Amino acid sequence: ILNVEQSPQSLHVQEGDSTNFTCSFPSSNFYALHWYRWETAKSPEALFVMTLNGDEKKKGRISATLNTKEGYSYLYIKGSQPEDSATYLCAFSASSARQLTFGSGTQLTVLP
């Protein structure tokens, strides 16, 4: 049974604060690690897909790192804005079939 853990479960920050979340996943049989952002009533939006140990990806104020040997990934948001409020999900795939095993998510609320 694959177990993907995310922390914290929820987070409230002030506008302008920087924040980070953690995702831990099995370090064996790694294929890819995904980060999604999910706003209420919308489709989950893909942020990053990372496949190689040491990968670092960046999109605007959001960045992510990957350590496949120890089984963790960090997502960073610099200078949080109210529109960053969402649930951030990480998902792990262990095979080329690519079905995803998700964590429970981190619910971020950015207060103006």
Add this chain to the structure above:
Amino acid sequence: DTGVSQNPRHKITKRGQNVTFRCDPISEHNRLYWYRQTLGQGPEFLTYFQNEAQLEKSRLLSDRFSAERPKGSFSTLEIQRTEQGDSAMYLCASLDGYEQYFGPGTRLTVT
């Protein structure tokens, strides 16, 4: 809009009734996945298709659940004799390379 679409967006049904959901993936994507998300949890894998072939089913997919993708384009997920425990968000995704693109989901409430 060329994204993944799902219909209906919301479904309320009485226990024991059958329901069917539809997913229209992005047109050139051969792989299609179904997931289910319950409150406080991340989405859980149910099944996936490569074109019209259903290649894998999770143990979560009981005998009351059936999924089809008859022409390798849209897919349907049917739940027979619904139970209150089936209340969840049902998500569909289609695959391009490594990336799965999700639809907005169908929220099922069984009363």
